Amino acid sequence: MRKPPPAHKSSTRDNWMVTYGSLLTGVLAFFLLLVGRSTSDAESIFKFSDNLTAYIGEQISAEKDRQGYEWLYVENTGNKGIKLLIPSTVEDRPMFQSGSGSIDPGFYSYLDGVVSILNRTDLPLVYEKYDRQIQQLKAYHSDIVLNVRIEGHTDPRNIRTEQFRDNWDLSTARAYDVMRYLQSRMQVPEEYFSMAGYAYFHPLRRVENYDENRRVEIYIKIDMVEMNGKS
Numbered sequence: 001m002r003k004p005p006p007a008h009k010s011s012t013r014d015n016w017m018v019t020y021g022s023l024l025t026g027v028l029a030f031f032l033l034l035v036g037r038s039t040s041d042a043e044s045i046f047k048f049s050d051n052l053t054a055y056i057g058e059q060i061s062a063e064k065d066r067q068g069y070e071w072l073y074v075e076n077t078g079n080k081g082i083k084l085l086i087p088s089t090v091e092d093r094p095m096f097q098s099g100s101g102s103i104d105p106g107f108y109s110y111l112d113g114v115v116s117i118l119n120r121t122d123l124p125l126v127y128e129k130y131d132r133q134i135q136q137l138k139a140y141h142s143d144i145v146l147n148v149r150i151e152g153h154t155d156p157r158n159i160r161t162e163q164f165r166d167n168w169d170l171s172t173a174r175a176y177d178v179m180r181y182l183q184s185r186m187q188v189p190e191e192y193f194s195m196a197g198y199a200y201f202h203p204l205r206r207v208e209n210y211d212e213n214r215r216v217e218i219y220i221k222i223d224m225v226e227m228n229g230k231s
Contacts, residue, residue, distance in 0.1 A: 049224040057082035059121040081221025088214035101173025115185045124187035141227045146192045149219040150179040156200040172197030
């Protein structure tokens with residue numbers, strides 16, 4: 001009758017299998033950790049533009065409070081970016097005279113205040129200060145684009161003069177004049193600016209509130225785009 005193999009040989013073989021199984025489990029766990037971290041890093045870098053927009057918005061709000069500009073309204077709108085609403089009148093100083101598309105000289109000091117706020121944020125330094133994150137984005141064939149958009153609005157009273165055919169013309173002219181003023185004083189290249197006029201079709205509250213609806217809004221947004229130009 002054949003004798004069974006010694007017990008210690010079976011035990012040695014089992015120990016080897018346990019060790020091998022533990023090694024495989026460790027390798028698999030390490031692999032899953034790498035995949036998870038890679039996914040997390042990718043998600044983080046793809047949120048970079050939105051996070052940076054929000055951060056600059058926080059800087060604007062803090063600087064606005066520090067300088068005491070209670071008349072300037074700042075809001076993170078989400079899709080459109082950070083909104084700075086400049087009312088038509090501040091301390092009895094009108095931004096534009098009635099029917100005019102040119103900034104009233106008495107309002108320059110208030111616009112200079114807005115410029116001062118924006119120049120004290122990371123806005124002028126985006127491409128230099130955040131170069132490392134931008135290079136990471138480029139590894140995913142993406143990039144960022146800075147947008148400073150100026151929007152002009154009028155009250156609902158129709159206008160028709162030799163200079164302006166209607167409220168569309170007037171609101172566009174006002175947006176353009178504010179854009180040119182900011183371009184000449186902000187530390188941001190001109191190509192990142194754009195503008196639009198909306199006449200009286202985007203009232204702030206009630207259409208009858210003429211003073212509130214005659215306004216200029218600035219939107220600041222950092223967008224992520226594909227390097228082939230598609231957003």
